Amino acid sequence: MNSKGYKKDFPVYQKYPDLVYLDNAATSQRPQLVIDAVNEYYANENANPFRGIYELSDISTKAYENARETVRGFIGAKSIREIIFTRNTTESLNLIAYTYGRDNIDKGDEILVCISEHHSDLLPWQRLAHNTGAVLKYLECSESGEYSVQDLKNALTPHTRLFAIAQVSNVFGQANLIREFTDICHSNGTVVVCDGAQSVSHMPVDVKDLGVDFFAFSGHKMYAPMGIGVLYGREDLLEKMSPFLYGGEMIEYVTRENATYAQLPHKFEAGTVNVGGAVGLGAAIKYISGIGFDVIQERERQLTLMAFEKMQEIPHIRIVGSPDPQKHHGLITFTLEGVHPHDVGAVFDADGIAIRAGHHCAQPLHQYLKIQSTARMSLAFYNDEKDIESFICTLKTIRRRMGYDR
Amino acid sequence: MTDNFYNEILIDHNLHPLHLHELPCATCSNEGINPSCGDQLSLHLVIDKDIITQGSFTGVGCAVSQASTDIMLDLIIGKTPQRAMELCQLFSKMISGEITEAELEELEEAGALQNISKMPARVKCAMLGWNTLKKLLAESI
The missing domain is CATH 3.90.1150.10 (Aspartate Aminotransferase, domain 1)
Known part of the structure; x- marks a missing residue:
């Protein structure tokens, strides 16, 4: 080697x-070229993206949107409209719970979560269950950390609205059978949320192949800066979801009483976004692809x-x-x-x-x-x-x- | 961190803690949790006529929290709750690196944990038993 x-x-x-x-599962180290990419953005391309009617703002917007296209290619999403930049996996998963969850999950519904989930893929669902009166159920694994197809089938009921599972467990290192599980869930009408924090830097990921409805990951575990993360969501689901945070740049038109919201993916990216982080993530993806x-x-x-x-x-x-x-x-x-x-x-x-x-x-x-x-x-x-x-x-x-x- | 941080006093109290047992006759108890590792510790005391006559702890923890609590109980048994509270404050002072030589002597064997002041990651471990004692005394005095 x-x-x-x-x-x-x-x-x-x-x-x-x-x-x-x-301790790479906690956070990875960062290569010089990622650090350089972030530096160069702030030195040469920095302005508030989307807003300015001037060239530098346009350059900044392009840097940000190029990074989004790089992420799209990296995980095989159909459209950049399906790629939302967040702070990290935790924020991505909370976004789903606060928007899709509150819009679609009611009293008596069930949320199924793997027992080995990281708190970030567990507490948003626990909280959602508390707030809505939904029932939080756990899928248990074998001692070796495996989840069986049969156990999943047994755990699903006509009321299971959502299933949360990590692609790779941060305790076992075990990769789960996401495609198989997704097919079973979909035939039950259950939406699948996949936590990719521990997988994206270690194996090729294609969200179309996995078939998942949502996929969340962090930049900082894959050689990119801290403070940039991604939420992938199926376009038809994202389209119907309420916004997460409200404020600047996520609107179409605002009156005293009301507002209409921006198109995807900007509907979910309120406020000034982390362009430097996105640029760093784009550079990290190119670094990974180069190796x-x-x-x-x-x-x-x-x-x-x-x-x-x-x-x-x-x-x-x-x-x-x-x-x-x-x-x-x-x-x-x-x-x-x-x-x-x-x-x-x-x-x-x-x-x-x-x-x-x-x-x-x-x-x-x-x-x-x-x-x-x-x-x-x-x-x-x-x-x-x-x-x-x-x-x-x-x-x-x-x-x-x-x-x-x- | 240097290796001699796990000195013989600390290792001995961790491997052979004198006070790690239940105390059915306890007159007061309190629980402490270290959120960074999930360790839980229960402290039990018998306070009789303003003297801590017996004490014990139960629960699991790292060598630092176990030894620190065992040493603490050695130190406070036989003393008044007020004196135990003063020793708690001295121990906190030591851990924040602000103790004088004379004060350090009052802490006796607990002085073996002085190097924790240079290891921020382990301060919570060393303080677990002492903070639990402080809470317990504040409620009982």
């Missing part, structure tokens, strides 16, 4: 040459396999989720017997290794699995074998350093 080639793209490794960064998902997937697969096999040889380690490393997609959640995950994280930190510890914003899942909290390592294609070796080397010493087996 020519890992140096990729780490060289990320300036964080110039400042911290020995950094072992294995290619074939390369990204192969590198991440090999590194996951290496870490997984070595972890299995260490006593007192319990890996959460599938025993099959191929199903982890660069993400391994684990516990170390006798040592609290926060202490595991602190010892890794002492050795310059960044991992995540806690409940990973998935408390109901941890309650379901009867685990208080866990530690998680998550990688990206720019990680290398040396990172995995350092990770394993420290992992082997933690129990001893915490007073065991001396």
Whole structure:
């Protein structure tokens, strides 16, 4: 593996040459060309888009809309009218709950959510259920993190209006059978919301192939800046939905008493938008495309396999989720017997290794699995074998350093 | 962070906590939650004639929160609630890095957690037991 080639793209490794960064599921690092793209936008193209009757505003508008077209191509949406820029996955999912949810879900209706959902794909639905009197139901997974087609069929009722599922779980790393699940839901008249936060940087995504009605993801987990995210929605659904936030640039015409709203996608983008973020996201997508998902997937697969096999040889380690490393997609959640995950994280930190510890914003899942909290390592294609070796080397010493087996 | 942060005092209190048990005769109890990890801790005291005569804690937590709470109970058992409250304030001072040498001595073994002041990510862990004690005393005094 020519890992140096990729780490060289990320300036964080110039400042911290020995950094072992294995918290990519929380946020990735950013390559220089993304940082440059954002800089260049603010230096050379900055003005309030859409509003100004002058050239610079027009340049800014073009930069923003070019980024939208890049995103459209990246996820295979039919039209740029289906691509809404948000702050992040959380805002995208809240947008659906506040607009589609409040317009279409009533008392007695059911919302079905996977037990392993991140809080961002759970709390908006929990809140919606509280507010409307709808019933929130959970689809439970096997111990290895799999959801079965049969369980989904059993859980759906004539009242199930909406099903929320992550394409890849941020605890298991498991990829769900989105296409199959979507077909089943659609034949039941159930709308499918898919959280793509953990998938879009690791595998090619085509929303038409997945068949989902809504798809949400964040820029910052895919090498783009923080504060830019995307909501994809099927055009016919978005068309009928109420606006989310009200204000500037989302209107067509306003009187003292009333307003008509702008066309898609601007109806959902109130206020001055994050052009710099969108430009950065566009640059990140071009960076990913330049490397290619074939390369990204192969590198991440090999590194996951290496870490997984070595972890299995260490006593007192319990890996959460599938025993099959191929199903982890660069993400391994684990516990170390006798040592609290926060202490595991602190010892890794002492050795310059960044991992995540806690409940990973998935408390109901941890309650379901009867685990208080866990530690998680998550990688990206720019990680290398040396990172995995350092990770394993420290992992082997933690129990001893915490007073065991001396 | 340096590795010697997990010093022998902290490790010993984490592996062999003297006060981690139920206390059926407790006269007052209170619960604390650390939202960053979901850890929950319950603190139980017996206060008799203005003296904390017994104390214990239950629940799970990281080495820092467990050891910090165990050390805290060592320190406050046998003292008045008012003195325990003063020690709480001294501990907070230590964690915010503002304690004097003389004050540090009053904290005895709890001084082993002084380096937490350099680790913002673990302050909540170290403070969990102490904050729970503060709440409990404020309600009982």
